[in-house]
Amino acid sequence: MYLVELMSAYLRMMSSDSIPERQRRSIPWILWAIWKNRNLILYADTQESLIFHIQQAFEETRLWNDVNLRQEPVDNLGLNGEKKRWEAPFFGVVKCNLHSNWRNDKLHCGVAYIIRNHQGNVLHHARDAITSSPNGLTPELRCLIWTLRSMKDLGYTEIMIGSDFKDVGEAVKRPNDLPLFGIFLREIQELCLMFQSVVFETKSILSNQIAREIARSVLCDSRFNSYLALGGPVWLHQRILREASSNCS
Template sequence: MEQEIIEVKKKVWKIKTLPKIRTFLWGAVSGALAVADRLQKRGIILDTVCKLCNSNTESINHVLFQCLPALEILQSVNFPPDPSSIRSLCQNIKLALEMMSDVTISETNRRAIPWLLWAIWKNRNSIIYAGTQISTEVLTHQAVEEATIWTEVNSPATTLSSLSPALVIAPRWSPPRTGFVKCNVNANWRNSSSLYGGAWITRDHKGTVLHNARDAFTGAPNRLTAELCCIVWSMKSQIDLGHHEVIFSIDKAFAALANVAAWPRYRSLLEQIMVLKTRFRTASFEQESERSNSIVRDIARTLGGPAWFHNRIQDEAHTNI
């Protein structure tokens, strides 16, 4: 049994997934996750009944492979259910790793298995400690999507290069050519401990506003991270809205997008942008001056209901007729 655990631990470190997920799976095999039965064995007096199903003892094996939410999520990859504890924790994880090489399972689903297990664990923690719950359908979809994006950006064929080779700084806002939309993006970052505002506004070749959004985000360590996060948000929004030919107008983050390889600290966010870019028929980036990006900048700064919004829009539209 001990030798089997050692072998499974070795396989865990070879899984193609995020380092935090490998660490999580290694902790699961090692029995190092803080579930009720493990805490009780360490002398902590508590109720060991699973808070999710209220019927079985909360063990690592139960949470990841036997509890109802786990069974619903693992159903997406046809993982054989183990409601009667026939298989040990080590055997279940070993089976999960073996299924990642099973060609009878679609590639999309089998490479998502580590993310699905991670989603099961995060869901358990959210319910117990935060009192929040997301449907298993949404959790499954998110896990598969995250696995797909990670695989794409880490494939040998993917190389970091320039996302926007030409530097264009506009002195004033100008409309895109017919058939395109322009999406101005801005993040109003103050410091690493505060929330920051983000906004985007999409207009057509006549300067007509098609869509706009604003939001508040959790603190970012610096201004560039905030800008890149807002670009990712705006790109996902344009995809959801069905815009296929988009010019993204930005300011501070342009240098990183123009020379991706020179900004390794921001590799994860830049890779996300690179993958999202492939989902458009055409997507390019322009650097706006502070003046030409002022409307979306002010929206991000106020996050209120700006009365001047429509008047400013009309002014910029008329100056380009």
């Protein structure tokens, strides 16, 4: 009886204006994901990350809405299906967008990350300069290692990593395909094990614009001093507010 009441309470939340619409619409799929995970535990003696199931539920919700409601404009998707606008993570998870501004194998490279919660509020952001790299993937992997170390030190446990460099997620999933980058990928895998859950998400350039702007400022404005700060950079305040407000509609 308690389970039925609990599910009914969650379904009633779908009409609550205090919850972002995207999350309200996902409630039935999230409940279904929890049920499937429960069956895996009971009958298959296995368990997948609940965060993975929830993110999958969000994606299934979006696909259902695209087909049945037609509320999301077509141009909100990139060429490879990536979101053009930034989307907030699920409650209890933080999303970290990162970027490395690589130009060539001679120059230093600017790296940056920005961490936001389910309401789009910026928790931390950081910027640094790293030495030159022979290709574009190397600084992105170095940026990811730097970011994961920092997020661990800051005490985050359930995280999403958003990058518009699509090869990063593929490299982490299949490290044996890229032996040249093995030393970086092994360290990334070891760092990921230190979190309760890590989800990698490929973003479009537009949805990763804040992290790109911070990383770009290293070379464009000669800002080579590294820093870690609470909240977001003042000069990007209005853009951050717009991205946060777009997730509350």
